Amino acid sequence: MAAITLQNVSVDIPILDVSSRSLKNNVLAAVTGGQIKPTAGSKKVTIRAIDNLSLDLTHGMRIGLIGHNGAGKSTILRVMAGIYEPTAGSVKVEGDVAAMFDIGFGMDPDASGWENIILRGMLLGYSRKEIELRSEEIGLSTGLGDFLSMPLRTYSAGMSTRLAFAVSTSITPEILLIDEGIGAGDAAFLQHAKERLRSFIGEAGLLVVASHSEELLRQWCTTGLWMEHGRQRAIGPLDEVLTAYNDSLSAPAG
Numbered sequence: 001m002a003a004i005t006l007q008n009v010s011v012d013i014p015i016l017d018v019s020s021r022s023l024k025n026n027v028l029a030a031v032t033g034g035q036i037k038p039t040a041g042s043k044k045v046t047i048r049a050i051d052n053l054s055l056d057l058t059h060g061m062r063i064g065l066i067g068h069n070g071a072g073k074s075t076i077l078r079v080m081a082g083i084y085e086p087t088a089g090s091v092k093v094e095g096d097v098a099a100m101f102d103i104g105f106g107m108d109p110d111a112s113g114w115e116n117i118i119l120r121g122m123l124l125g126y127s128r129k130e131i132e133l134r135s136e137e138i139g140l141s142t143g144l145g146d147f148l149s150m151p152l153r154t155y156s157a158g159m160s161t162r163l164a165f166a167v168s169t170s171i172t173p174e175i176l177l178i179d180e181g182i183g184a185g186d187a188a189f190l191q192h193a194k195e196r197l198r199s200f201i202g203e204a205g206l207l208v209v210a211s212h213s214e215e216l217l218r219q220w221c222t223t224g225l226w227m228e229h230g231r232q233r234a235i236g237p238l239d240e241v242l243t244a245y246n247d248s249l250s251a252p253a254g
């Protein structure tokens, strides 16, 4: 059974080339970003991207991460994927994780489409034998035809997305983490991609998605987690959390 538990997790990112003396003491709090703090014992600064966050996500949950720019949504996903180590607190992840962040990550521009299917498949956890067995079916589903024999650097952005997308969705993950930005491509591909995504997402035991698109969150998620300056502002049924978030955006400042 898939599960993710975060206990009092904080993520501090030290910024090495900014001195705290350069910061203006803004009276108005920033509306974006994490919390900027002087680093203890130094003139440097630290950004607290996640601030003491505890979460208990269990099998079957479909979480949408909501919040302003720099609220910490991508950072939480990276902590869950094991890319970032928390500065404080503990993270426990049970189940295989598939992360769809930077869709082109790990692809080699000089290798052909076929070779990139193998490379990316191995990055996603397939053995060479498994991915070789599946590569033909994955290649066919891209609609790239003979371009699969050409180096990736000859592909347009949409063509590369097709390739990466086909490999990424060929696995059946227990935990699926998605950062917004997937969906680039032409209309026909998008239609195909949506169907493939729907079943891919349906197969995952636990889904966490960060997105600014309310439509996408409503389609895929049932629980909303509203983040603000690295902290949890609210968690609950998606509809209620989205309404509260939208109300906060339209409320007069002050």
Ligand SMILES: Nc1ncnc2c1ncn2[C@@H]1O[C@H](COP(=O)(O)OP(=O)(O)OP(=O)(O)O)[C@@H](O)[C@H]1O
Pocket (backbone or CB within 6 Å): 013, 032, 033, 034, 035, 047, 048, 049, 067, 068, 069, 070, 071, 072, 073, 074, 075, 076, 210
């Ligand atoms: N590589 C980095 N170096 C320095 N600061 C970073 C880095 N990555 C993120 N941060 C900081 O961490 C905080 C949280 O960023 P994060 O990317 O998690 O926000 P987000 O909610 O995903 O934002 P957006 O909706 O704009 O994508 C921000 O204040 C950002 O400035």
